Amino acid sequence: MSGAGARPLLPRLTPSLASSISGALAVLAGLLALVVGSSLPSEYQGAFDVVRLPPTGAPTQTAGLSSRLAVKLGSLPSDNQKAWLGVNIQSMELPLALSLGLRNAKGALITETVPNGPAARAGIRPGDIILNFNGNNLEDSTDLRQKVSHTAIDSDVVLEVWRVASPDGDFYAALRRLADGGNAYVMYHLGTMHEAGTGIAKDEREAVRWYQRAANAGSPHAMTSLGLMLIPGRGASKDQPEGLRLLKGAADRDHPEAMRRLAVLMVEGTVLTRNLPEAERLLTKSAEAGHVLAMLDLGDLHDARDNEQGWSQAAKWYARAADRGNATAMVRLGILQQDGKGVLKDETAAANLYRKAADDGSSSGMHNLALLYDKGIGVDRRDPELAATLMLQAIDLGDQFSLKEMAQSSRRWSLDFRRAFQRNAGFYEGGIDGSFGHSTLSALNDYINRKKK
Numbered sequence: 001m002s003g004a005g006a007r008p009l010l011p012r013l014t015p016s017l018a019s020s021i022s023g024a025l026a027v028l029a030g031l032l033a034l035v036v037g038s039s040l041p042s043e044y045q046g047a048f049d050v051v052r053l054p055p056t057g058a059p060t061q062t063a064g065l066s067s068r069l070a071v072k073l074g075s076l077p078s079d080n081q082k083a084w085l086g087v088n089i090q091s092m093e094l095p096l097a098l099s100l101g102l103r104n105a106k107g108a109l110i111t112e113t114v115p116n117g118p119a120a121r122a123g124i125r126p127g128d129i130i131l132n133f134n135g136n137n138l139e140d141s142t143d144l145r146q147k148v149s150h151t152a153i154d155s156d157v158v159l160e161v162w163r164v165a166s167p168d169g170d171f172y173a174a175l176r177r178l179a180d181g182g183n184a185y186v187m188y189h190l191g192t193m194h195e196a197g198t199g200i201a202k203d204e205r206e207a208v209r210w211y212q213r214a215a216n217a218g219s220p221h222a223m224t225s226l227g228l229m230l231i232p233g234r235g236a237s238k239d240q241p242e243g244l245r246l247l248k249g250a251a252d253r254d255h256p257e258a259m260r261r262l263a264v265l266m267v268e269g270t271v272l273t274r275n276l277p278e279a280e281r282l283l284t285k286s287a288e289a290g291h292v293l294a295m296l297d298l299g300d301l302h303d304a305r306d307n308e309q310g311w312s313q314a315a316k317w318y319a320r321a322a323d324r325g326n327a328t329a330m331v332r333l334g335i336l337q338q339d340g341k342g343v344l345k346d347e348t349a350a351a352n353l354y355r356k357a358a359d360d361g362s363s364s365g366m367h368n369l370a371l372l373y374d375k376g377i378g379v380d381r382r383d384p385e386l387a388a389t390l391m392l393q394a395i396d397l398g399d400q401f402s403l404k405e406m407a408q409s410s411r412r413w414s415l416d417f418r419r420a421f422q423r424n425a426g427f428y429e430g431g432i433d434g435s436f437g438h439s440t441l442s443a444l445n446d447y448i449n450r451k452k453k
Contacts, residue, residue: 064101064164066131071122075153083151086117088198091140092129095185099178100129100164107131107162108141111198124161126199127171132160142325142360149359172200179210187214188222195225195235204235215246220255223247228261231271240271251282256291259283264297276301287317295321296329303332311342322353327362330354334368338378347378358390363399366390374417387413388420395448406444410436 073083087110094105110128113120124130131138133147134157151157164174172193178186191210194203208229214222227246230239247265250258263282266275280301286294299317302310315336321329334353337346351372357365370390376382394402410418418434428443 064162066160066162069122069124069159069161071118071157071159073151073153073155073157074118083148083153085119085148086114087119088112089141089144096189099183099186102162107138108144127164129162130159131162134158145360184214184217184219187217188219191222191225208235220250220253220258223250224255224258224261256286256289256294259286260291260294260297292321292324292326296326299329299332308342311336315342327357327360327365330357331362331364331368351378363394363397363402366394367399367402374414384414384416385420387417388424391421392424406436407441
């Protein structure tokens with residue numbers, strides 16, 4: 001069609017029209033995430049300014065309120081040198097964030113508060129989502145942990161908190177209402193709460209019930225979790241065929257955790273036939289989708305080959321997981337750097353990774369850093385006293401390898417370290433001679449059990 005009076009086949013893309021199209025896509029993106037019950041693909045996350053729809057008679061989404069709360073940080077009960085907020089937290093996922101009235105998955109969800117802890121005294125409660133720490137927007141729960149750990153004890157900080165609007169102030173009840181309104185992802189989330197005992201009493205049968213509802217609604221998250229409970233028979237009768245069917249169904253929909261779990265079963269070779277090439281394919285696909293634990297597992301798979309090519313591939317995947325804040329990956333990459341396997345030997349870089357992992361609460365990071373400080377390798381100075389403190393912190397966190405090392409192989413460590421360990425254990429009353437006999441081990445046992453008394 002041509003000529004001066006011809007009408008164009010498509011309207012001109014004006015700014016107002018572009019805005020309308022963008023808004024429509026945003027609404028569609030939000031609805032897809034809510035109805036399907038799974039996260040949007042990573043390439044779309046953050047690309048839409050997802051709007052919040054008002055609650056209906058049977059809501060799948062709720063509203064919330066943002067407020068700022070002043071908190072005075074305390075100190076960790078297990079380490080009075082580190083700041084403490086007094087909460088258990090987890091990262092947000094986009095479907096849950098959308099369901100709770102947020103525009104993206106940034107922030108940290110409070111699952112529990114320690115009674116009379118800093119957060120509880122400030123009025124923070126389970127279900128609150130911390131979006132900003134002292135003027136700095138948070139990416140996820142790891143970001144919050146790091147910001148707290150790098151802040152001085154007794155500091156006054158301001159937290160921006162998103163709180164779900166609920167008539168009774170009950171976060172669990174608000175989730176129940178959303179689930180009863182047909183929100184598949186919230187059904188799945190309720191299952192995770194019951195399975196782990198997060199914020200409510202642990203109840204695996206109730207977890208299975210919620211996972212079943214969400215799986216029936218098409219949630220691949222719930223299909224994965226339900227399959228993993230049916231295979232060993234947790235919360236329901238053991239049903240390996242059905243569990244594997246659910247797991248494979250979610251994996252076929254490219255669900256990263258389902259692919260990872262199937263791969264792990266193939267590596268173990270018990271429930272499924274051992275198939276390392278297929279396990280590697282699934283782990284690679286999951287890792288490429290951004291699944292940090294798949295990156296770690298893939299690193300372990302390559303590391304187990306025990307050759308230069310395997311170590312090189314392991315280092316690559318450990319580095320990717322470490323860059324995303326995984327402390328275990330930091331430690332494993334540090335070991336490769338310390339030994340010069342698959343990467344250039346760099347003991348200073350290894351020490352820095354161990355230190356970062358230790359700051360994130362990794363007992364393995366504390367143990368390995370302690371060894372370097374005892375030997376004076378990769379650190380600015382030899383410091384057996386600091387090494388002993390780190391070792392006690394690792395044991396305090398329940399690190400069985402560290403405990404066994406002190407009980408059975410203490411002679412591998414320097415005399416200066418062993419004497420410092422005896423001085424710092426707190427319950428040792430014998431001579432500071434560096435000999436780990438019955439009295440030292442008894443004092444160590446008292447140190448471990450002191451919180452139970």
